[in-house]
Amino acid sequence: MILANGILYDTKEQNKVLDGLKDKLTATLTGAPLERETVVSAFDSLGKDLAAGKLNDLIDSIDLDGKDYYLDMMGNMMSRKFLEDKIALELYSDLKGSDRIKTKQIPLGVIFHIAAGNMDVLPIVSIAEGLLAGNINILKLPQADSGLTIKALKILIDREPRLKDHIYVFDTPSSDIATMQKLADLSDGISVWGGDEAVKAVRQMSRPGTRLIEWGHKLGFAYISGFEDKENELKSLAEHIMLTKQLLCSSCQVIYIDTDKYEDVIAFAEEFISYLENAALKYPVTELGGVAELTLRRYAERIDRHISSEDPSTDNDKIIRGQSTSITVKKDSKLELSYMYGNVIVKPLPSDNIASVLRDSKEYLQTAGLICESDKRESLSELIYRCGLERVTRAGHMSEFFKGEAHDGEYPLARYSRFVNIEY
Amino acid sequence: MDHRSKLFSIKDIYNLDPTDDLFVTAMRENCRFQYDNCADYKKILDGEGFDPDSLKTMDDLADLPFIPTLIFKKRRLFAMSQKRMLWKPTSSGTSGSYSKIGLEFSALTNALKMVLRVTPKRGVLSLRPCNYIVFGYKPNRHNKTAVAKTAFGTTLLAPALSRTYALLYRNGKYEPDLEGVIKAILKYSKRKAPLRFMGFPSYTFFVLKMMEERGLKVQLPKGSKIMMGGGWKQFYTEEVDKSVFYDLVNRVLGVKDSDIVEFFGAVEHPILYCDCPNHHFHVPVYSRILIRDIHTLKPVSNGTPGLINLMSPMVKATPILSVMTDDLGILHDGKECGCGQSSPYLEILGRVGLKDIKTCAAGAAELLNSGGKT
Numbered sequence: 001m002i003l004a005n006g007i008l009y010d011t012k013e014q015n016k017v018l019d020g021l022k023d024k025l026t027a028t029l030t031g032a033p034l035e036r037e038t039v040v041s042a043f044d045s046l047g048k049d050l051a052a053g054k055l056n057d058l059i060d061s062i063d064l065d066g067k068d069y070y071l072d073m074m075g076n077m078m079s080r081k082f083l084e085d086k087i088a089l090e091l092y093s094d095l096k097g098s099d100r101i102k103t104k105q106i107p108l109g110v111i112f113h114i115a116a117g118n119m120d121v122l123p124i125v126s127i128a129e130g131l132l133a134g135n136i137n138i139l140k141l142p143q144a145d146s147g148l149t150i151k152a153l154k155i156l157i158d159r160e161p162r163l164k165d166h167i168y169v170f171d172t173p174s175s176d177i178a179t180m181q182k183l184a185d186l187s188d189g190i191s192v193w194g195g196d197e198a199v200k201a202v203r204q205m206s207r208p209g210t211r212l213i214e215w216g217h218k219l220g221f222a223y224i225s226g227f228e229d230k231e232n233e234l235k236s237l238a239e240h241i242m243l244t245k246q247l248l249c250s251s252c253q254v255i256y257i258d259t260d261k262y263e264d265v266i267a268f269a270e271e272f273i274s275y276l277e278n279a280a281l282k283y284p285v286t287e288l289g290g291v292a293e294l295t296l297r298r299y300a301e302r303i304d305r306h307i308s309s310e311d312p313s314t315d316n317d318k319i320i321r322g323q324s325t326s327i328t329v330k331k332d333s334k335l336e337l338s339y340m341y342g343n344v345i346v347k348p349l350p351s352d353n354i355a356s357v358l359r360d361s362k363e364y365l366q367t368a369g370l371i372c373e374s375d376k377r378e379s380l381s382e383l384i385y386r387c388g389l390e391r392v393t394r395a396g397h398m399s400e401f402f403k404g405e406a407h408d409g410e411y412p413l414a415r416y417s418r419f420v421n422i423e424y
Numbered sequence: 425m426d427h428r429s430k431l432f433s434i435k436d437i438y439n440l441d442p443t444d445d446l447f448v449t450a451m452r453e454n455c456r457f458q459y460d461n462c463a464d465y466k467k468i469l470d471g472e473g474f475d476p477d478s479l480k481t482m483d484d485l486a487d488l489p490f491i492p493t494l495i496f497k498k499r500r501l502f503a504m505s506q507k508r509m510l511w512k513p514t515s516s517g518t519s520g521s522y523s524k525i526g527l528e529f530s531a532l533t534n535a536l537k538m539v540l541r542v543t544p545k546r547g548v549l550s551l552r553p554c555n556y557i558v559f560g561y562k563p564n565r566h567n568k569t570a571v572a573k574t575a576f577g578t579t580l581l582a583p584a585l586s587r588t589y590a591l592l593y594r595n596g597k598y599e600p601d602l603e604g605v606i607k608a609i610l611k612y613s614k615r616k617a618p619l620r621f622m623g624f625p626s627y628t629f630f631v632l633k634m635m636e637e638r639g640l641k642v643q644l645p646k647g648s649k650i651m652m653g654g655g656w657k658q659f660y661t662e663e664v665d666k667s668v669f670y671d672l673v674n675r676v677l678g679v680k681d682s683d684i685v686e687f688f689g690a691v692e693h694p695i696l697y698c699d700c701p702n703h704h705f706h707v708p709v710y711s712r713i714l715i716r717d718i719h720t721l722k723p724v725s726n727g728t729p730g731l732i733n734l735m736s737p738m739v740k741a742t743p744i745l746s747v748m749t750d751d752l753g754i755l756h757d758g759k760e761c762g763c764g765q766s767s768p769y770l771e772i773l774g775r776v777g778l779k780d781i782k783t784c785a786a787g788a789a790e791l792l793n794s795g796g797k798t
Contacts, residue, residue, distance in 0.1 A: 012633075292718040292731055292752055293776040299721060299748075300492040306471030307464045307499065324719055 001171055003150050006157045006164030011171055014179065021168075022186060025110055028136055028165040034107075039131045040083045042160035046152075047078030058151050069243060070121050073401055077125070085403055087132060090413035101423045107134035108211060108418050109188035114140050114174075114202060116193035123149045126191060131166060133416035138168040138183055145171075174201070181205055189213055189416065213415045215408055218249035218366030219335055222395045224268070225258035225351060225380065226373040233371045234272060236396025238279035240369070242325075243399075245285060246340040249408075250367035250391075250399040253338040256349035258372075262331055269320050269327040269346045276342060277322040285324065285341050294339045335361040351380070358387035366408060369395035427453055428737050432534040437541050437708045438758075438765040444482050447712060450737035451745060452479040455488065458743040462503035465743040486714060486723045490733045490746040493692045500524055504741045525691050526741035534738055535694060538710055542698045543581055546685045550582040552647060555612040557605055559623030559631070561598055562589035585617055590627050602631050609635070610642065613677075618647035625652045625686075629669060632676045643678035650679055653687035666703060688772075692747045693734040697770070704761045704769035711736040713770055715755050716748070729754050729773055750776050 002009040004017045005024065049055055050071065059071065076082055097103040111130045115123035123139055130137040141149060150169050157164045172179045184190055184202075189211035192202040199214050206212060227233055237252065244251040255272070257265050285291055318329040325342035333349045335357065349357060358365060365388040372380055381392040390409040393400070425433070427450040434443060455476040458465040469476065472489040479488060495501070504526065527535070543549040588608035591598045609631075612619045621628055628650065635641070650673055670681050688697040688705050697705040707713050714723045715730040724730050732753040735746045752773040758766040 288718055288729060288752060289774065289776050293750070295718055295721060296492055296494070296731060296748065296750060296776055300494045303468055303471075303489070303491060303495055304498070306468045307495075309467060 001150050001169075003153060003157075003167065003169040005168075006154075006161060008150070008154065014170065014172065017170075018179065018182060024165065025136055025186060029109060031165075034131070034134045034162070034166055036087060036132065036134065038160060038162050039128075039134075040080055040087075042156055042163060043078040043083060043128060044080040045159060046156055047075050050078070051075045055155070058148075058155070061147070061151075074121055074124075077401060078128075082403065083132065087413065089404055090411035091133065091417060095419075097421065101421050104420050104422065105417050106420055108416050110136045110138065110186055111213075111416055112138045112140070112183050112187035112190045114190065114192040114194065114198065115142050116198075120146045120148055122193065124152055126193065127153065127167065129412045130191070130416055131163065133413045135189075135416055136166045136168075138170070138187065140174075140180070140183065141169060141171045143173060174198075177205075184210065191215070191416070211415075213412075215249075217364070218408070219254075219337060219361065219364045220248070220250045220252050220367040220369070220398055221254045221256060221335060222252045222369040222371065222398070223256045223258070223349070223354075223380070223384065224371045224395075225376055227371060228374055233395055234275045235279070236394075237369060237371065238272070238275035239282065240396045240398055241276065241344055242279035242283040242285075242342055245283075245287070245290070245342065246338055246344070248399050251340075252344065252369055252395070252398055253340075254335055254345045254347055256333070256347055258351050259348050260350045262329075262348060265346055265348050266318060266329050269318075269329045272346070273320050273322050273325065273327055276325040276327065276344070280322070280324050280342055287341070290341050291324075294341060294343060298339075333357045335364070351383075354383055355387050358384070358389070362388040365389045366391070367398045368392045369398040371395045426450075429530070429534065431737065432537045432710060434709050435541070437710075438706050438767040440707065440709055440712075440767045443709045447709070447737070448479060448482055448485065451485065451488070451735065452476060454737040454740060454745045455479055457740055458503050458745065462501055462743050464499070464501050465503065482712075485712060485735060485746070488735075488746050490735075490748045491743065492748045493690070493750060496525065496692055496742075496744070496747075501743050502526055502741060503743060504528055525694070525739070525744060527694065527739055528741040531694075531739040531741065534710075535696075538696055538708070538738075539581075542696045542708065546698055546701075548581050548649060548651065548685055548698070550647070552618065553583040553585045554618045554620045554647075555585050555608075555615065556587045557590070557608060557612075557619065557621045558587055559590045559605075559621060559625075559627035561591045562593055582618075582620065586612070590623065590631070600627070602627075602634060605631055606635060606640070609677075610640070613642035613644050616645055618645050618649070620648060621650045621652075623652065625669065628652060629672070632672050635676050636672065641676055641678075648677070648679055648683065650677070650684045651687065652684070653689070688770075690734070690749060692744050692749070693736060695734070695736050695738065700761060700763040700765055700769070702761050702763045704756075704763070704771075706758060706761070706763075706765045706767045706769045707755075708767070710738060713755055713768070715753060718752075726755050726757050726768060731776070732770070732772075752776055 001011060002014060002017055004021075009017055046055075059067070092105045095103040095105060113123065113126045113130065115126050123141060123145065127137050127139055139149070153167055153169060157167060170179070170183065172183075174180060184205050185207065187210060190202055190206050191213040192199055193215045195217040199216050202214075203212065222237055237255070241252050246253060255268075257268050259265065320327045320329065325344075326339075328338075328343070328345045330345060330347050333347050333353060336345065338345045368384050368389050368391070370377065370380060370384065370392050371394070384392050390406065427446055431443065431446050431450050434446075455469075459469055459476045460466075468489055468491065474487060474489050478484060491501075540549065588605060590600055590602060590605050592601050592604075609619070670684060673679050673684060674681065682701055684703070686699040686703060686705075688699075689695060693711070695708065695711045697708070699705055712735045714733040714735070715726075715728065716722065716733050717724050717730050721731070729752055731748055732751050733746060733748050737745055739745075752775070754771045754773065755768045756771060758768050761769055
């Protein structure tokens with residue numbers, strides 16, 4: 001399905017839509033600018049309908065993990081208050097130029113969003129940010145899109161037709177290089193969400209001078225050095241892990257324990273597994289494929305070890321299993337990706353070693369959830385962000401959206417804008 | 425006659441219960457053979473603490489260690505010297521690596537018996553000469569994948585007057601030639617001899633769509649068949665509903681639902697599954713399927729989704745008597761189908777893992793895209 005100028009087209013009509021696209025984009029760019037108020041009031045009213053249950057038909061037709069949580073979050077994010085605050089924070093309201101030359105912050109122009117499929121609402125968030133900055137947005141849907149994106153955007157446009165020429169959605173697969181290239185060539189900026197391979201592919205595809213806005217894959221972790229309220233802190237960390245299924249950049253992959261004793265790490269894991277299990281009851285994994293892949297991979301590794309005649313006791317990792325979750329206890333301190341879906345890794349990391357360990361993974365750092373005694377919080381937070389982290393939160397809040405939030409160390413609306421100087 | 429040959433000589437191939445004892449015995453013999461002749465297989469069984477002689481009843485099959493197909497892509501496991509293997513097909517190597525599976529002479533004779541039993545069920549085996557449209561790779565000495573061989577092999581089920589291939593080998597690579605295929609369809613639809621389609625469903629679908637858009641409709645000669653295999657899982661789970669596809673075939677080619685026949689098989693489990701008139705893949709006597717829990721790998725009851733464990737004593741050259749694919753599936757009770765066959769049938773749900781995973785069908789779609797644009 002394709003969405004262009006407020007009209008839905010069948011995928012097979014892609015070439016027809018593409019043919020007239022350049023002229024349409026140019027006309028929109030040079031036509032009346034998209035007012036911020038138009039965008040804000042459209043999202044605000046959509047958010048109100050969402051809260052009032054008027055979009056339940058749409059919501060019910062979609063299989064969304066952690067639905068209630070995300071709907072709640074979307075409701076907040078679409079409120080007038082949230083959006084106006086975001087604009088005020090991320091964009092300049094009045095820029096002082098000289099008497100002769102004015103400075104303005106204006107939209108980048110056309111933004112090509114290549115969204116990732118790890119969170120169902122992410123493509124909409126990406127488009128919303130592009131619109132708030134006043135841009136024309138072309139979205140390439142992730143392959144794993146649930147169908148929510150195009151439906152929600154169609155509703156938005158039906159409600160506020162002035163947005164129709166600023167939103168284009170294509171379901172082109174990434175393998176259709178010719179089309180991807182065409183869309184990239186029409187754009188002033190490319191916003192890419194994805195792993196190293198996706199980012200590299202976009203870098204290759206884009207012309208020099210096209211602004212690349214890369215939201216690359218990151219690894220999140222939790223650091224534990226004592227507790228303020230142990231029961232609640234562990235519960236909320238476990239719920240964060242199960243809610244995000246460890247699929248987000250900000251999700252916790254590794255839990256570091258401030259110790260150099262392996263026994264302490266094992267003792268923690270043995271205690272934490274029950275928290276994880278309880279959280280899994282609240283936020284069960286419904287994506288069978290991911291779990292199955294993990295199970296199969298682990299079994300294959302075991303069979304492979306038999307063939308290579310490795311003594312199983314040389315295997316350093318201790319695995320503590322619950323019903324549907326597991327904890328792997330490792331002796332090293334390297335930051336790594338877990339098996340995800342509630343299969344977290346626990347490692348020792350004495351606070352003296354934090355800097356050297358984190359600097360080894362500096363390109364992948366983003367969020368750290370910190371659990372510690374209150375008098376250590378300030379110094380530990382500072383140590384962690386100075387090593388390259390972009391946010392340090394309480395452990396349960398690692399993936400939360402909040403007011404004033406920067407993304408990967410930057411404000412998206414600023415990235416989707418540019419400055420112009422005009423001499424009058 | 426050994427137990428394996430007896431199993432492959434059974435006439436009533438979808439009545440499993442009476443063959444349980446024979447199946448287990450043949451599996452035990454195969455397991456013992458692999459254990460004694462394939463050092464790596466012995467290591468696996470020893471590592472898992474399984475004794476081949478403990479395989480006595482159907483229930484014991486659940487305890488037999490199964491080998492993930494991933495392992496065959498990484499390692500070469502053989503229980504015979506390669507000289508004794510007549511055929512070494514390779515799997516299509518979705519992830520860039522290939523399984524090498526050897527088949528010895530007796531496995532091939534069993535395979536032949538199997539093909540002769542399975543294919544007449546849907547009227548596919550015929551002496552009447554046909555023209556063929558092969559939606560697959562034209563055989564070439566550079567292409568050893570099983571899909572190419574089976575797509576060619578099925579053109580032997582009835583004598584071939586001609587073969588038109590959708591993927592031609594040009595300048596060192598395969599390129600789709602769909603225009604050529606459409607021309608051939610128009611040409612052969614006017615002949616008396618039946619026309620048969622064989623190969624990837626995604627190509628078949630694409631060509632029929634092209635024909636429909638151009639307003640091209642034909643009535644294929646009586647006895648024509650649409651046969652499909654390879655890449656259909658991706659296709660059905662992600663792209664097109666079966667009924668949509670059947671309607672298209674009917675509209676554009678004038679071929680009835682009952683003349684659409686699908687096959688399924690895997691290099692690591694070379695059993696020929698042919699769909700019933702309701703288009704379900706029932707398990708034939710040559711194999712048994714266990715669906716295993718995605719967390720614990722313990723067998724689950726029919727109707728529950730899980731990982732697919734395929735078993736057959738057909739091959740001795742390679743220890744593929746019990747393998748696990750990287751697909752998710754459901755085994756349904758035979759009676760749910762309604763075609764009258766009592767054996768359970770397998771529904772494939774798709775690959776394990778996160779959603780953006782490529783299969784050979786996706787690879788084919790990629791070729792289509794680049795071919796269609798240049």
